[in-house]
Amino acid sequence: PLWVVGSELAEAAAATRLGATGAQVIRVPPANASELDLPAVLHALAGKGITRLMVEGGSRVASSFVAADLVDEIWLFRGTEAVGSGGVDALDALPLSKITQSQAYKVHASETFDKDTLTIYERA
Known part of the structure; x- marks a missing residue:
């Protein structure tokens, strides 16, 4: 449906x-x-x-769910190259530190794919 x-x-x-x-x-x-x-x-x-x-609606939708404290697990893919000036922030107006340095989430797993890294965060 x-x-x-x-x-x-x-x-x-x-x-x-x-x-x-x-x-x-x-x-x-x-x-x-x-x-x-x-x-x-x-x-x-x-x-x-x-x-x-599973919520994958872009940076604005993702940041809305994070800001509303409705996220239990986050899969964050990161590359080694900086996104150019026309790039879109992963969490719209929220800094990634809202997740990566938060007491609310802990690293559950991390894996490297060539030059990219997947880090899975879970609610603490």
């Missing part, structure tokens, strides 16, 4: 069009004008039987 989570304030016609294509639209309260209430999203998904969720 395809589930699309959107704001209760989103245009009803858009939800209807998505529903017509077979998607199930789940509407939740907004946290503000541009973000969903993440605990409400997780609660709605739990109501559908989802007990584990």
Whole structure:
């Protein structure tokens, strides 16, 4: 199934069009004008039987989940080369030290792939 989570304030016609294509639209309260209430999203998904969720939605979505303290495990890939001036920070406006130097997370595993490193952090 395809589930699309959107704001209760989103245009009803858009939800209807998505529903017509077979998607199930789940509407939740907004946290503000541009973000969903993440605990409400997780609660709605739990109501559908989802007990584990992998979030890979880009830096803004990732930082939202980290800032809301809703992350239990983080897989962080890092290369040796610095990202250029047009690059996107991994956690939008949050520094990576929010994870790497936090008391909330501990390193669970680390592995090197050629020049890149994967570090897996778990909630302490």
